[in-house]
Structure formats: structure tokens, C-alpha cells
Amino acid sequence: MAASLDILGIKLLKNFYWSYVKLSLFSLFIEMSMDRLSTLCQNQRMLTKKYFLFILLYTFNCNLAFAEIRPIDNFNISQYLGKWYEIARLDHWFERDMIQVSANYSMLNDGVIKVTNQGLKKPSKPKVANGKARFVGKRDQGHLKVSFFWPFSTPYIIFELDDNYQFAYVTSDSKSYLWFLARTPCVSQKLKDDFEEKTNSLGFDLSGLIYVEQICNPLDENIKIKKSGL
Numbered sequence: 001m002a003a004s005l006d007i008l009g010i011k012l013l014k015n016f017y018w019s020y021v022k023l024s025l026f027s028l029f030i031e032m033s034m035d036r037l038s039t040l041c042q043n044q045r046m047l048t049k050k051y052f053l054f055i056l057l058y059t060f061n062c063n064l065a066f067a068e069i070r071p072i073d074n075f076n077i078s079q080y081l082g083k084w085y086e087i088a089r090l091d092h093w094f095e096r097d098m099i100q101v102s103a104n105y106s107m108l109n110d111g112v113i114k115v116t117n118q119g120l121k122k123p124s125k126p127k128v129a130n131g132k133a134r135f136v137g138k139r140d141q142g143h144l145k146v147s148f149f150w151p152f153s154t155p156y157i158i159f160e161l162d163d164n165y166q167f168a169y170v171t172s173d174s175k176s177y178l179w180f181l182a183r184t185p186c187v188s189q190k191l192k193d194d195f196e197e198k199t200n201s202l203g204f205d206l207s208g209l210i211y212v213e214q215i216c217n218p219l220d221e222n223i224k225i226k227k228s229g230l
Contacts, residue, residue: 071143071157079165081105086212088180097122099213186216
């Protein structure tokens with residue numbers, strides 16, 4: 001009987017010991033979880049503050065750009081569709097060493113605009129990028145956003161366009177982005193001079209301007225274009 005009681009006491013002691021160990025481990029786990037949760041919350045608050053600051057600066061930058069550069073009104077997307085050649089651009093990494101660059105715009109069934117950019121990476125490697133464009137606001141205003149990698153998109157602002165839709169000046173959310181597009185791969189020196197004069201007056205830094213190498217038809221430079229706003 002005494003032996004049975006001793007065995008029972010040992011079992012109770014062992015149960016108590018393991019219960020204590022489990023409780024200690026559980027308390028330690030709770031403490032670590034709370035510390036981790038606190039750290040995560042602090043990180044989340046820091047990220048939220050940084051994200052809010054980024055949005056604030058981004059919005060301020062866009063509003064600042066729009067104060068001087070306005071997208072055109074009375075825009076007709078149907079006339080804008082089709083192929084455009086890149087005459088000039090401010091240099092950026094995503095188009096570095098690209099020649100014979102063109103963009104083709106076509107309307108999809110859902111009203112979204114399909115964008116196909118293509119060209120040659122020097123010396124002769126074909127490169128193609130497919131994206132989609134959507135209007136930011138009114139469909140009669142030359143302000144769209146283009147996405148090549150979901151969910152990221154960038155503004156596409158047409159701020160100069162001739163009446164016949166034969167050439168266009170395009171920028172984005174910063175004056176470090178600038179494109180001169182035309183329906184023909186080459187244009188006259190007069191149109192190039194007009195482009196530089198107009199964009200320089202708007203505060204674009206043209207020191208990094210590149211005129212894109214294209215295959216020209218000599219007749220292109222003799223085409224007369226009806227211009228407006230220049």
C-alpha cells in the first residue's frame with residue numbers, strides 16, 4: 001500500500017513538473033509572440049508613415065507638373081490609334097540603346113487600349129513590350145495611364161498634338177520623361193526645332209535628349225503638317 005502511494009506521489013510530481021514546463025513554455029511563447037507582434041506593429045506603423053509620405057510627395061509632384069503641363073483637351077482616341085514612331089526621347093534605362101522604336105495603339109473590346117512598343121536593342125536584337133492603357137479621367141482629354149507590369153502603371157500625358165494627329169509630345173509624372181512621336185519615322189528639321197523650343201520653354205532639361213535612329217523615307221521630311229499651339 002505504501003509502495004502504491006509512493007508511486008502515485010511520483011506520478012503526481014511528474015505530472016506537476018511537466019505541467020509547469022508546459023506552462024513555462026507557453027508563457028515564453030506568448031511573451032515572444034507579443035514582442036514579435038509589437039515589433040510587427042511598429043514596423044507596420046513605420047511602413048504606413050513612409051507609404052503616406054510617398055503618396056503625399058507623389059501627389060505633390062504630379063500636381064506640380066500639371067501646374068505647367070496640361071494634357072490636351074478635345075482629344076479623339078480613334079484618331080490617335082495606330083502606329084507612331086519615336087523621333088526623340090529623354091534617355092532612360094528601359095530604352096537605353098534602343099533604335100527604330102515605334103508604338104502601336106489599338107482598341108480592345110472592353111474599351112482598354114492595347115499598347116505594343118517595339119524596337120531594336122543595338123546592334124539588332126528585337127525587343128517588344130505589351131501593355132494596356134486606360135483613361136485617367138475624361139475620354140476627351142489626353143491623360144491616360146499605361147501598365148506593362150500589373151499592378152504598376154505610369155501616367156501618359158499628351159500635352160501637344162497637331163490637328164491632323166501627325167505628331168505628339170508626351171510626358172509622364174516627371175519632366176525627366178519626354179517623347180516626340182510622329183506618324184512617319186523621320187520629320188523635318190523645322191519640326192525638331194519647334195519641339196525643342198516648346199519643351200525647353202516648359203522647363204524640360206534637353207541635355208539628355210536623344211534623336212532615335214530610324215529608317216527614313218526621304219519623302220517623309222517633305223510632308224507638310226498642320227500644327228496648332230506652336
